[in-house]
Amino acid sequence: xxSNGSDTIxxxxxxxxxxxxxxxxxxxxxxxxxxxxxTTMVGSVxxxxxxxxEETMTQAGIGVDDDYGSDSKTATTVAMDFGRISITEQLVLxxxxxxxxxxxxxxxxxxxEGALGAVVLVDTRRLEVSFDVMGRLEERGVxxxxxxxxxxxxxxxxxxxxxxxxxxxxAVPIVDCDVRRRASSRDVLMxxxxxxxxxxxxxxxT
Numbered sequence: 001x002x003s004n005g006s007d008t009i010x011x012x013x014x015x016x017x018x019x020x021x022x023x024x025x026x027x028x029x030x031x032x033x034x035x036x037x038x039t040t041m042v043g044s045v046x047x048x049x050x051x052x053x054e055e056t057m058t059q060a061g062i063g064v065d066d067d068y069g070s071d072s073k074t075a076t077t078v079a080m081d082f083g084r085i086s087i088t089e090q091l092v093l094x095x096x097x098x099x100x101x102x103x104x105x106x107x108x109x110x111x112x113e114g115a116l117g118a119v120v121l122v123d124t125r126r127l128e129v130s131f132d133v134m135g136r137l138e139e140r141g142v143x144x145x146x147x148x149x150x151x152x153x154x155x156x157x158x159x160x161x162x163x164x165x166x167x168x169x170x171a172v173p174i175v176d177c178d179v180r181r182r183a184s185s186r187d188v189l190m191x192x193x194x195x196x197x198x199x200x201x202x203x204x205x206t
Contacts, residue, residue, distance in 0.1 A: 021089040027114050028192065030081075030097045031137070032121035033129030037149045038097040039081050041121065041179035045186055046083025046095065080111055085189065093189060112137075117196045118144040119188055121179070124154045127165055134166070145173040145195055147188045 030038045043050045081097030096111050112118075118137055122130050130146075137144050146166065157165070159174050168174070173191050178184045 022086070022092045023090040025092045025094060026116045027094050027096065028189065029111055029115045029118045029142070030095060030121065031118055031133050031144075032098075033123070033126065033133065036121040036123045036129075037179040038121055041119075041185045041188075042081040042083040042095050042097045044180055044182045045085050045189065047086060048084050051080075051082040085186065087189070087193060093193075109140075112140050112142055115142055117192050118142050119192055120144050120146045122146055122148050122162075122166075123151060124148060124157060124162070125151065127162075130166060134168075143196060143199055145175065145188070145192045147175055147177045147179075147191075150176060150178045 030041055032038055039052055043052070080099065081095075083095040083097075085093050085095065087093055096115070098111050120130060120133055120137070134144065134146075146162075146168065148162065162168075162174055163170070163172075173195050175188055175191050177188050
């Protein structure tokens with residue numbers, strides 16, 4: 001209750017409020033297999049306190065969830081991650097990180113709805129988990145860029161070798177990143193925005 005004895009509903013924190021200069025908001029999805037760094041990316045780049053839906057991995061998940069040999073990961077996203085970043089004073093990106101475990105993939109369709117573009121996070125130790133992810137984006141007609149997350153023990157490959165392995169057309173950007181670093185994650189988002197801008201220009205000319 002406030003000082004007058006009436007119930008009040010607290011508003012958003014000052015730092016979470018949308019900038020007054022914002023004129024356009026764009027929905028972006030960050031997708032990838034289990035443990036590729038989606039939650040970390042949203043958390044590192046978001047200018048507001050990110051919303052996460054991580055739950056502790058338990059014995060009940062054995063045989064259902066695949067941890068891909070990750071002994072250190074103890075939690076998994078079960079719905080989505082959410083964050084926000086202002087690219088310019090006028091343009092704001094809303095970031096939605098998808099769950100990586102295959103049994104939660106039914107949630108992806110809702111998260112893809114209205115998305116202007118996507119970032120596909122890739123771990124070079126297990127490129128095969130990216131195929132279904134990119135296939136779903138292509139089916140929905142969502143443009144994407146590929147960001148290769150830097151893991152200490154992950155092999156490094158030339159970009160053209162990765163492009164061939166992932167069967168990507170020449171126009172789709174592939175960039176290296178370290179999702180733990182805000183600047184690196186922001187660079188990935190800027191690459192996506194430039195790619196979307198180029199698609200819009202090419203569409204306008206046809």
